[in-house]
Amino acid sequence: MTKPLAIPYLRFSSGKQAQGNSYERQHQMIAAWLQLHPDFLLATMRFEDLGISGWNGEHLDYGFGKLIAAIREGYIPAGSVVLVEAIDRIGRLQPIEMIRHLSNILSNGVNIITLDDGIEYTKDSVNGQHLFLLAAKVQQANLFSENLSRRATASWDAKRKQADRGEPVKRRLPIWINPDNTLNQDIAPIVVEIFELYASGFGTRRIQHRIKQRCQEKGISIKISNAGIQHWVSMKLAIGYWNDSPNVHPAVISEELWWRVQKERERRSKGKKLSAPTKHPLAGLVVCGVCGCTYRVKAETGKSKVMHCSRRDELDNRNCSNKKAIPVAVLETVRMMTGLEYIEKAILSTQPSVNTTRLAEIDQKLSALHSQLKSLADTIVSVGALPEIVAKASELKNERESLELEQTILLQQTDTTDIRSIVKAEATLLLDDPLRLNALLQKVGYKISVFPDARITVDDQSFRYAGYERKTDRFKLIDLMVEVGQLIYINKNEREKEARLKAVASTTKDPSPLLVLMKRKNAYISKAENL
Known part of the structure; x- marks a missing residue:
């Protein structure tokens, strides 16, 4: 049975x-x-x-x-x-x-x-x-x-009104706030770095890995998850808000950084997912001109590093016809010669400008005005449309419209900066944090394409890899944009290149932008001559 x-x-x-x-x-x-x-x-x-x-x-x-x-x-x-x-x-x-x-x-x-x-x-x-x-x-x-929900809603409303009045609110504090409502000076710099990395284009997993290393170096024991990072960058906790109430606790980041992170979140929601840079700063920036896959770094003992189509690693090289491998030093030189406009966009996205700072201020003021207008609306419902309350609401409404107009104008304006500061920032990132520069360049859409005939293109700029000259121990690159063609000899000495980049990074007030650009070029190129 x-x-x-x-x-x-x-x-x-x-x-x-x-x-x-x-x-x-x-x-x-x-x-x-x-x-x-x-x-x-x-x-x-x-x-x-x-x-x-x-x-x-x-x-x-x-x-x-x-x-x-x-x-x-x-x-x-x-x-x-x-x-x-x-x-x-x-x-x-x-x-x-x-x-x-x-x-x-x-x-x-x-x-x-x-x-x-x-x-x-x-x-x-x-x-x-x-x-x-x-x-x-x-x-x-x-x-x-039903009773539990009603009590929770009443408690939430009471806390929100306390926060709007500037009174202390009993709440769960973020990890960078001490019980006495002050910033934790050990954790605050780590939180700032998380926001900076996110604004630069780093994914949450890569941020988590880097912050874990930073905490180990400093002897700080905190747990940070991918979901936690996503929560932080999407909420206004980091700039002192509790829900819509400002100044409830000290801000750990600037309004400007908060603004940049929100722009990056918007870009990620609409744009293509970026490649995660690994150990090499060119990862994700170089693609195959035939199949569109990324180029991968290949290193062999005693030989210069090269990059080749990653799809040729699959199924006995039969997935892509492009077998052209290009030395890393050549591709780095191409990046130097073609990437300045993109680097300017990238650097501008990480450094506060007058417009960006003002936009952050406007955003904060609009949030505060929204809370004030909502509070006045609730008051009118409770006690009626008293003349002084209506007048105050009208004043706040006009202020909001003025700020929204200024915000629209600023969003349509383009920021500019001095070329010397761009070159200096680029050199500093190359020396101290090349992966961050990689993420920034990916974020602004920079790409180097390599073709089977050794052509290398970036937008409408074209080059051709001309091989290796054993006698001088230099790589050769032809600039096809010059009418007669220009043969470029590339410096292979990494120590010499690093020393020259340090000279660029330490530049203070150079009298000539052209001289700064020449120093930058000389870090990569040892000689150039017309064909």
Whole structure:
């Protein structure tokens, strides 16, 4: 004779319960019941709603909804029992809706056993002595959630009004704020670096990896997850806000940096995903002119590093016809010769400009005006349209419109900066943080394309790799943009190049921008001559 099935259903609604013993307790109660009832067979089907609310009906789309469907379709036969800790685990919906779902289960000949009190609800018992007991439990479960929601909403509203009045608010503090509402001087610089890296184009995983190393170096023990980083950069916590209320706690970053991060978030939501730079600063910037895949660095002992199409590594090189490998030193020179306009865009995205700073100030003021206007609107609803309140609202409305107009104008203007500061910032990044420069260049769309005939292009600029000259130990590159053609000899000495870049980075007030550009060029090129 086939044993009837026992089908467990487990649910809890919050992450805190997951960290506690709710799940384990429900499992133990099910195991204890099965020991006392050996005539039942534990079903292999599992129906669970972990961290899902039973009050708003969300669980009907997940585990509990699947349980109902399995009963309705006959996968769970009549005579089976559903094991739950208590009725409120099945849900805290409106009583009439809860009774309907429970009736559907019982009408199909499947009983419900609540393990907290050992009661078995059947179709017959609910039509008799259990009807009022079940209705009372269903109503009690719903009232509990209704009251809890009402209290939470009232508490939230009270805290928001406190914050708007500038009063201290009891809340969960971010990790960079001490209990006395001051900045933690050990953690604050790390948070600033997280925002700077994000604004530069780094992904959250790469930020997490770098910050982990930084914390180990400084002996700081904090846990930072990808989700945590996403939360920080999307909320105004870092500039002192609690919800829409400003100045609730000290800002850990500037308004300008916050603005840059929001622009980067907007770009990521609309743009193509960037390649993650690994150990080499050209990763993700060089692509194959045939198949469009990225070029990969290849290093062999005793030989210069080269880059080649990554697709040729797959399936015995038959995925792409482009077998041209280009020395890294040549591609770095091409980047130097073609990337200045892109670097200017990239550097401008990391350095505060007058417009950017003002935009950040406007954004903060508009947020404050929004809160003030909302508060005045609530006051008008409560006490009526008193003349002084209406006048104040009109004044704030005019101020908001003026700021919005200024914001629109500034967004349409283009920032410019001195070429010497751009070159200096580029050299500093190349020496201190080349991966950040890589991320910035990817963010502004810089790409080097390599073709099988050794042509190298960036937008409408073209070069051709002309090979290696053994006698002088130099690579050769032809600039095809010059009318007669120009042969460029590339410096292979990395130490010499680094020394010259340091000279560029340490430039203070050079009298001539052309001299700064010449120093930059000389770091890569040892000689150039017309063909």
